[in-house]
Amino acid sequence: MKINNNIQALNAYRNLHANQFSTSKNLEKLSSGLRINRAADDAAGLAISEKMRSQIRGLKMAERNAMDGISLMQTSEGAMQEVHTMLQRMRELAVQAANDTNTEYDREQIQKEIDQLKLEIDDISEKTEFNTRKLLNGYSAVMTTYDQTGNNINLQGYPVVTDANFKSGNYQVAVGDVEEYYEITQPAAGLGTTAPQPDIKFTNFPATDADEEMKFGEYTIRIRDVRPNEDAEIEILDPDGLPIGTKVVGIGDSGDEEMDIFGITINTEKIDSAGTVKVKMEATATITLNDADGNPIKSPRELTSTNGLFKHGGVEYQFNTSIVENETLEFTITNNALSFQIGPNTNQNVMIDIPKMDVVTLNIENVNVLTNEAANQAIFALDQAVNRLSDARAKLGAVQNRLEHTINNLQVTHENLTASESRIRDADMALEMTEFTRNNILNQSATAMLAQANQLPQGVLQLLQ
Structure with a gap:
């Protein structure tokens, strides 16, 4: 029998300490609901x-952003x-003014409403805001410019960027x-x-x-008043449906293999009927x-x-026959x-460009209805x-x-990722309660x-009696 070291008490104490530590862990998990409360877990x-x-x-915030x-x-x-509503009203007024039942005075009165509508379109362009950010005045647009004297390819207007991911800078287009x-x-x-x-x-x-410049597109050629192998009346409409002109020409045996009619060459020798x-x-x-140094950033493409209009690499180019x-x-x-x-990580975004919507951009600044032609x-x-x-x-x-x-996908991803995180981080309350008990x-x-x-050493006292 020993009295200086109570091995049995030390063993009981060690097990009691281990049990209390485990119980403390159980209580921590049960009270927080988490399986992992610190890195050591x-x-x-x-x-x-x-x-x-x-x-x-990040997904939750991206959903709100979207x-x-x-x-x-x-x-x-x-x-x-x-x-749009105002443009439709202006068109309605233009149709009204095109009728010659109107006098000059009548057209002036119609013009007054058109002028006011143009002013309102400009006001909407300047005043439409979201969170104090102006939306329709061109501040959120992708714009292109170039030196007009350097237009060696005879581009009509400006290149139109349809891919809002283009970075600001200098570019080159080769034809x-x-x-x-x-x-x-x-x-x-x-x-x-x-052919x-x-x-x-x-x-x-x-x-x-x-x-000599002419538009590309689909032309309509009306052939009327045909006298076989003699002549016919030919009217040509441009791709916008506007008449270019009408001309009487020889056809069939009286025609030519190549006849220039208002800039269009027609084989009038083949014309045999109206149509x-x-x-x-x-x-x-x-x-x-290309980039500013002439290095291609979009592969060359043969296009029709x-x-x-040619569309290539997120940019559109408009040409006519020049x-x-x-x-x-x-x-x-x-x-x-x-x-x-619209995503939780770097550069997971979408670029949105909103074009300017004033009367100049819409090309109606000089619209008037003061004459039938106008x-x-x-x-x-x-x-x-x-x-x-x-x-x-x-x-x-x-x-x-x-x-x-995107929002639907973010919500699904958020749900599934939360479920995954829960399996790792959250405590199984039933299991923890079982272990706690x-x-x-x-x-x-x-x-x-x-x-x-602790009572065992008292047996030594019996030996001392």
Whole structure:
């Protein structure tokens, strides 16, 4: 028997301490609901779950960002809707003014309303805001500029950037291998061949004189009052449906293989009856987009224009028949597009550009209805403005639909990632309660056994009697 060291008591104390430590852990997990309260609980699990928490919180904020972005676009689109309504009213007034039942005085009164509507369109362009950010005044647009004297390729207007991810800076567009492209989409009156020698083509291509320039697109050729092998009346409409002119020419045996009619060469020898011919007259070209140093940033592509429009690498270029090959145009992009952070990580964003919507951009600044001719020109200009505005609204609507899908994806990802983080971090309350109950009983048992072990040395007293 020993008295200096009570080994049994030390053993009971060690087990009691271990049980109390386990019980403390159980209580901590039961009170917090977490399996991992500190790195010591599960170092790897803590690191993984903290990364997941960053993603979860980022996803929640990205969802809010996307919703805010939708609100901004709805504000812009709502303002555009009102501009659309005013354009439709202006067109209605132009149609009214085109009628010669109106006197000069009547047209002046109609013009007064049109002038006020133009002022209101400019006001909407300047005053539409979201969170004090102006939306329709061009501050959120992607704009291009270039030195007009350096337009070696005879570009019409400015390059139009459709990819809002382009960085601001200097760029070059090169045009090469320009060739004519013809397709008779509606053959009639004996005209229907496009290869190897087309029945209908541009007289001067490429045009070298301003008077010879013509639009690309689908032309309509109406052949009327036909006298076989003698003559017929030919009327030509441009791609906008506007008449270029009417001319009586010889046809059949009296015709020519190539006759220039208002800038369009027609094989009148083949005309044998009346009819309406439609022909697409476009161009093919190789388009290359380079950086300021001439290094390609978009691979060269051989493209066929649509109404003279070439689309390549997120930029659109408009031409007419004066297009010049083997030249390069230098232009500058100024990107003021809005960036919506729609993901939890770096650069997970979507760029939104909102074009300027004033009367100058819509090309209706000089619209008037003071004469029959001016009113008809106004109808055409307003149709173009309506189309331009429709394009902008459609783009915003498409992005809004995209963001709605983004929100749905963020919500699903948030849900699944939260479930994953929960499996790592959250405590199984039923299991913890089971272990707590077991450890609590062991604590009570260990306390009792420690008390018994502390009594063992008293047996030495019996030897001292």
